[in-house]
Amino acid sequence: MSSATYWITQLAVAVSAAAGVLEAGKKRFDLFGMILIAFAAALGGGSLRDLLLDRTVFWVADQNYLLVALGAGLATFFAARWVRLPANVFLIPDAAGLALFTVAGTNVALAMHVPWLVASFMGVITGVMGGVLRDVLCNEEPLVFRxxxxxxxxxxxxxxxxxxxxxxxxxxxxxxxAGILIFAVRLIAIRWDIGLPKFRSR
Amino acid sequence: MSSATYWITQLAVAVSAAAGVLEAGKKRFDLFGMILIAFAAALGGGSLRDLLLDRTVFWVADQNYLLVALGAGLATFFAARWVRLPANVFLIPDAAGLALFTVAGTNVALAMHVPWLVASFMGVITGVMGGVLRDVLCNEEPLVFRxxxxxxxxxxxxxxxxxxxxxxxxxxxxxxxAGILIFAVRLIAIRWDIGLPKFRSR
Amino acid sequence: MSSATYWITQLAVAVSAAAGVLEAGKKRFDLFGMILIAFAAALGGGSLRDLLLDRTVFWVADQNYLLVALGAGLATFFAARWVRLPANVFLIPDAAGLALFTVAGTNVALAMHVPWLVASFMGVITGVMGGVLRDVLCNEEPLVFRxxxxxxxxxxxxxxxxxxxxxxxxxxxxxxxAGILIFAVRLIAIRWDIGLPKFRSR
Structure with missing residues (x-):
């Protein structure tokens, strides 16, 4: 993993852990459950990418990722007790995690010389699966389907x-x-409620 | 993968993507959500088999699988807007996918010389897990438990x-x-509602 | 895998399959659905550990694990029809499975020389994920969040x-x-309803 991808991934882990704690905070999880959700949100997408690409799972070889997820999760948890936060504030770190993980996931896949369509799909999996796992564990409809x-x-x-x-x-x-673009368009889509048209077969 | 297994798998991907779109069409997913479900249905079972057997995941090395899933999904989507289809029509491509993927999964496992019970279990996983994933994402009770x-x-x-x-x-x-047998018995079981006896512990 | 870890794992597979059948028995699954849940409960945690550590999945190379899960599941099923069991009796084999799988998972990870924090996390994953999978398939809130x-x-x-x-x-x-400690503390926590404090962000 290149140095840039390394730091992008660490940042993505931190913001995704924060988003996980902020969403889990709406439920009555205990501290450990909250940490589990922070880990799932921060590590889920990259783990699935690494399994599918048959790479060493990124946090297995380097426990700094676990420490960053733990630190960001706990910091968010205590910060959220000091400051009153709007209910949907987790959407902002979630959008940052989406942008950072998509870029990191695409870069990792390109470095392994998989076909371009597969590489783009790996970007999507890395970007969205942590959030999907978080939402499923919190028993919320995944953002990806909202x-x-x-x-x-x-x-x-x-x-x-x-x-x-x-x-x-x-x-x-x-x-x-690409990262700035994803982050900006995602926030614009939230702000003005932009989506693809929905369909229904007869 | 032998040539026969290759084409059986491509066909299984196509019919499973079609079944995914037909079931997702009952919900109000947007186009991208529908494509995600087509991919999950078409690629989920074989991916899990490949991870468990420590093979290269079948669609990572060859993006034709992704293109077939995409093409079959989109074709089904537009066809379903032209023709009025009965609600349970997805059961037919689903049964075809079950038969084709079970045969392909068993063949792949046998080629890797795993024990016979493990090979049969890999056939089942390949055959049913795409549909389970599809049903979970559509928030329907999995067919496998119905x-x-x-x-x-x-x-x-x-x-x-x-x-x-x-x-x-x-x-x-x-x-x-074996493929024809699975397909036929599955359709017979649907038509006459045949199941194993159900049990309840006291 | 050392000989001790091998037998600990076989025992863990047996008690977890039993716990799976006892919980599934509350629902109206058919015999095959019940066996699937026994397999998921008995093999899920160790499979995820092996995938993440890039080891051969433990039951793929040795089908005795499948036979033990099948035997323990069927024995529990028939025993449960002879004896009237209290509703939460599955908590006891579940606690035994938690203890045995945590110890086995930690040992396997240590033998692969991963960092200590990763090894402890692998212990937790091996210990709890089979039960999480079982509860999700039974549509019950996972014990881990209860x-x-x-x-x-x-x-x-x-x-x-x-x-x-x-x-x-x-x-x-x-x-x-460590195994006795985990089993004992878990039963004590159930008996006196001990948990971590729960939190809610504002």
Whole structure:
């Protein structure tokens, strides 16, 4: 894993753990249950990517990821007791986690030379599966199915990143641009409630 | 993977993606959610088999599987808007996917020389887990628990296939016979509502 | 896998399969659904551990685990029809499975020389995930979230076991002590309804 991908992943772990604790805080979990949800949110997507790509699971070889998830989760937990937070504040770290994990997941897959469509799919899995796992464990309908643009944004960002790198753009710059794009479009989609049209077969 | 197993798997991916879209069509998913469910239904069982057997996950090395799932899913989606379909029509591609994936999963496991009971279990996992994932994501009770013969049929078909191959029967003929048997018995079980007896401990 | 870990795992498989059947017996599953739940309860945690550690999945190489799960599941099923059992009797084999699988999972991870925090986490995953899978398939709220000490006990037991082995204690004695400790504390927590304090963010 390149150094940039390493730090992007650590940041993604931290914000996803925070989002997990903020959502779990609405339920009456005990402290350990809350930590489990922080771990699931922070490690779930990247773990599934690594299993599917047959890589060493990223946090098994390096326990710093576990420590970052634990630290971010506990810090969020105590901060949330001091400050009154709006109910949906977890959507912001969640969007940051979506952007960072999608970029990191795409980069890891590209480094393993899988086909481009598979690489974009790995970006989406890394970006969304931690949140899906968190929502399932919290018994909430996964954000990915709630109607505003979510996985679609991750997928387009991942495809643009792959296109840029295949076209010879500087990987670091492309990654930052793709990450900012995903984060911004996701927040815009939440703010103005933008989604794909819904369909129903007869 | 032998050539026959390759084409059986592509066909299984197509019919399972179609079954996923037909079931998801009853819910108000958006287009991307529907595609996710088609992918989960078409790729879930084989992915779990490959992870458990420590093989390269079948669609990671060859993105044609993703394209087939995408194409079959979209075609089903548009077809379902033109023709009025009965609510349970997805049971037919689902039964075809069960039969094809069970045969393919058993063949893949046998080629890796795992013990016969493990091979039959891999057939069942490959056959049923895509549908279980689809039903869980659609928030429906999994077919496998709904009472008519389902996993039982896959298991018996897989065991018969293993027995035939161990007895020296031609593998291709055995595979076709086992697939037709699973498909036919599954449809018969649906038509006449045949299930195992249910039990309750006191 | 050392000989002691092998037998601990077989015993854990048997008691977890029994707990799975006892819980599934409250629902109206058919015989095959019940066997599936016994397998999920008995094999789920160890399978996830092996996938994450990139080991051969323990029951793929050795089908005796499947036979033990099947035998214990069927024996429990028929025994439960002869004797009237209290509703929560499954909590006792569940606690035994938690203790045995946590110890076995920690030992396996230590033998692979992963960092200590990762090893303790593997102990917890091996100990609790079979039960989580069982509860999710039975559509019950997972025990791990139900409030009395559960994963916390497994984690502390696993950390103590690691500490003992790092300090040079005899591995076999340490494993037995940690297993008895987890089993006893879990039963005490059930009996007197002991849990971590619950929290709610504002």
């Amino acid at each position: 109607g505003t643009l979510y996985a679609t944004v991750a997928w387009l960002g991942s495809l643009l990143l792959i296109l840029a790198i295949y076209s010879g753009a500087v990987p670091g710059v492309s990654a930052i641009a | 009472g008519t013969l389902y996993a039982t049929v896959a298991w018996l078909g897989s065991l018969l296939l293993i027995l035939a191959i161990y007895s020296g029967a031609v593998p291709g003929v055995s595979a076709i016979a | 409030g009395t000490l559960y994963a916390t006990v497994a984690w502390l037991g696993s950390l103590l076991l690691i500490l003992a082995i790092y300090s040079g204690a005899v591995p076999g004695v340490s494993a037995i002590a």
